[in-house]
Amino acid sequence: MDIMIIIMENKEKKRFSLSKSVGALKGTRVITDTKTGVQYLFVYEGYSGGLTLLVDKEGKPLIDKNKEYEK
Numbered sequence: 001m002d003i004m005i006i007i008m009e010n011k012e013k014k015r016f017s018l019s020k021s022v023g024a025l026k027g028t029r030v031i032t033d034t035k036t037g038v039q040y041l042f043v044y045e046g047y048s049g050g051l052t053l054l055v056d057k058e059g060k061p062l063i064d065k066n067k068e069y070e071k
Helices: 002-012
Strands: 016-019 026-033 039-045 048-053
Touching: none
Parallel strands: none
Antiparallel strands: 016 026, 026 039, 039 048
16 A cells, blocks of 8 residues: 555655546556656556556657656
8 A cells, every 4th residue: 555655645746647547446547757757557456556667669668748748
């Protein structure tokens, strides 16, 4: 549950945005860093979950192309 506390605290500061939520006890969310555009995948089921960096086919971090971010 520590990871969710960190995400919620940062969401209030608008550092991260959450999207693509599926279900209350089981699902996935894409978390976007609003300063860099880097995207992470959070998968959860019940009381467990995992967070990983999303990468392109070359292994580089996946960047949200919908907005401009700091460079």
